[in-house]
Amino acid sequence: MRTLGINHTGLVVADLEEAIDFYSGALGLRLIERRERDGGPISQVLGYEGTHIRVADMAAPDGRVIELVHYLSPGSMDLPTEERSVLGAGHIAFDVDDIDAALAHLVERGARRMNPPAEVAPGKRVCYLQDPFGNWLELIQLG
Numbered sequence: 001m002r003t004l005g006i007n008h009t010g011l012v013v014a015d016l017e018e019a020i021d022f023y024s025g026a027l028g029l030r031l032i033e034r035r036e037r038d039g040g041p042i043s044q045v046l047g048y049e050g051t052h053i054r055v056a057d058m059a060a061p062d063g064r065v066i067e068l069v070h071y072l073s074p075g076s077m078d079l080p081t082e083e084r085s086v087l088g089a090g091h092i093a094f095d096v097d098d099i100d101a102a103l104a105h106l107v108e109r110g111a112r113r114m115n116p117p118a119e120v121a122p123g124k125r126v127c128y129l130q131d132p133f134g135n136w137l138e139l140i141q142l143g
Helices: 016-026 040-046 099-108
Strands: 003-012 030-038 052-059 065-073 090-096 118-121 124-130 136-142
Touching: 003 136, 016 030, 016 052, 016 065, 030 040, 030 065, 040 118, 040 124, 090 099, 099 124, 099 136
Parallel strands: 003 065, 090 136
Antiparallel strands: 003 090, 030 052, 052 065, 118 124, 124 136
């Protein structure tokens, strides 16, 4: 297993439009993409039946991406918990060359597996897990 780099950093927000305004206006990030996903693979990746999210990708001047995620279903929670939809919760996504090997390797070293990899787009497989301390990680295999 080898890590190929960091894909993006994700943050849960209560209001996507307000978050876009803050990250673009206050921090100078540029909106590069909006998308909405529900059910199917995104429900498997996030571990909630009937998941419905709205997402905005914001680019920093160096090209690094912050992914702003607004949970519509389940709704975002403002509670200290290990749930993925909590305001202030985040994850770090890593590009990997073999998602199955990477997941097995990380679990062997103390990570907590959440779900098997899911194909969220043609040739793109994704899964979530937690490091030994409860921080959320995402693995992404492209092509």
